[in-house]
Amino acid sequence: MATVILCLDRGRRNGVPFVIDPRDARHFKAPEVVLLSKAKHDQERDRIDLKATLTKMSDAEVQWLRESLALVHPNHQWLALPL
Numbered sequence: 806m807a808t809v810i811l812c813l814d815r816g817r818r819n820g821v822p823f824v825i826d827p828r829d830a831r832h833f834k835a836p837e838v839v840l841l842s843k844a845k846h847d848q849e850r851d852r853i854d855l856k857a858t859l860t861k862m863s864d865a866e867v868q869w870l871r872e873s874l875a876l877v878h879p880n881h882q883w884l885a886l887p888l
Contacts, residue, residue, distance in 0.1 A: 837870040
């Protein structure tokens, strides 16, 4: 099982938010971006990831996810959740 590391050092790469792991400078997609891509298929494992990740996201990250879902998937069931 992989370990997910969320860091405060955030940037943008090609217009997409990403996270930098300061230990080895690897770049990761920001969690809100990953969740937006998972929303397309909305499988059980995606809902589990959403629930586990929301508690670790900042208000700004959650707001970005909500606004992006409304734009890309305006009738998505995740929008009914307390994001």
